[in-house]
Amino acid sequence: MSATATVPEVATSRAPAEPRRAGGRRITRRGRGHVLIRVGSVAAALALWQWLTANDIRLWLRFDTLPSVGEVLSAFAVAVQSETFHLDLAQSLVRILTGFALAAVIGVAVGVGLGRSNLFSAVFGPLTELARPIPAIAVVPVAILLFPSDEAGIVFITFLAAFFPVMVSTRHAVRALPTLWEDSVRTLGGGRIDVLVRVVLPGILPGVFGGLSVGIGVGWICVISAEMISGRLGVGYRTWQAYTIVDYPGVFVGMITIGILGFLTSGAVELLGRRVTRWLPRGEQRS
Template sequence: MGWRWALRALSLGLCLALWQVLASRHLDLGLVTFRNVPAPAEVLAAVEQLLAGGKGFRHLAASVERVAAGYSLAALLGVGLGLLIGRSRWAADALLTPLEVLRPIPAVAWIPLAILMFPSSELSMVFITFTGALFPILLNTVHGAEAIDPRLVASARGLGAGRWALLREVVLPGAGPSVVTGLSIGMGTSWFCLVTAEMISGQWGIGYYTWEAYTLQNYPDIIVGMLWIGLLGLASSLLVKRLGALALPWYRAGGPRR
């Protein structure tokens, strides 16, 4: 186990070293140029300055609150609808087609309509986050519910299991791994969609901070915003996977080990 963490640390160190060399020497590679890309030391100084001023925590808190609200709604609705569609033919016929029409619409396309629909920009950004997280959760749940072995369902019914017992004892455990996968993917897309919305209609948040840095040509702060987005997305997705592993001990024990 120790060598795996050492390999990960080495990989991260090599990436930072490559970044330092490219940025410090202002290399121009033709199609890609690093003349204006700040070096890691400049980015670290920008992080220290931002945290010292206190604004960094306010940007961070605003984004986390929006993601938490939109993602929670998406998780509840996505899992509920996914189980219903996956296990009910009439629900699939009635609901899946309009949802599939809405699914390919990117988050950016929803922003003007969200601004018109909701009385505040805060609600519109939560809606964008909700929209981005909903469909990965929904579709993975549908696939997980559909993939349950019909023999398990028939056996449970033969033993006298009612509708709720069947859901609790067969459907949820069987669809659980797909649900966790959808929740993890949905967390990543919720951050992506939120940052896009904040760049356009936010006043606080990581996306707004990153876009403001770009308009002011404050290049180190742009990198700071990007790193924040990546680290928060990584941490939240890992948290979802960890909680899923705790909720599904039978899958963790029988699944592939890493």
């Protein structure tokens, strides 16, 4: 009986497997199509750029003054082979990763405190709301006066830029948690630590990673701006130096490098967020 009973179960369990595999193939083909579209959009933009600059097009916008794609690629190939380029790259990465890591830790802690504690919110809430509208790049003169080195000042500006998106997203995520979850843990005898570990921290992860994704982008904007103003090394400093000596292909090399770095770091944050929150239900992405 047991063997006979398991046959329908096995057949039933195998039956829906094929549609899922077929669906997986459809998703794979769709994903490949999206990749081709993304690559094609970048290629089309480069082709348009090359055509506008090669033909000296001047339609209100003066494309005849910009370097062509070939000139920028040649300058990029030369830059990649130089030691200075790699030093600038490493310096900018150290600054952004240090400031972003501090912003992630402190921003989540402050956001949880503002969302969970009325006393903490009453003391620090007004201070954060007063400081939040101030652009981080406007704090450069204060950072120069406050910190003993330019390096520490640039890291502080990067931290400040990424801190507020992380803090605000965390605070909103904490306040949006259903009270039923906390009540359930307390009913089972859990304390404040249990609520924090089992309810608050897992529940706010999607909101936290949303803030981290925004924070890394804002951090790149401010670290590059700070390097242009008071840096000694870094991609931003080298880009501004290229502009001062009228090396426009070098300026575009810096811009492209910044874009690639921002794309990779933001993609890494989003990939980590998907891995950490893989237990959440996912809706099917529409084309």
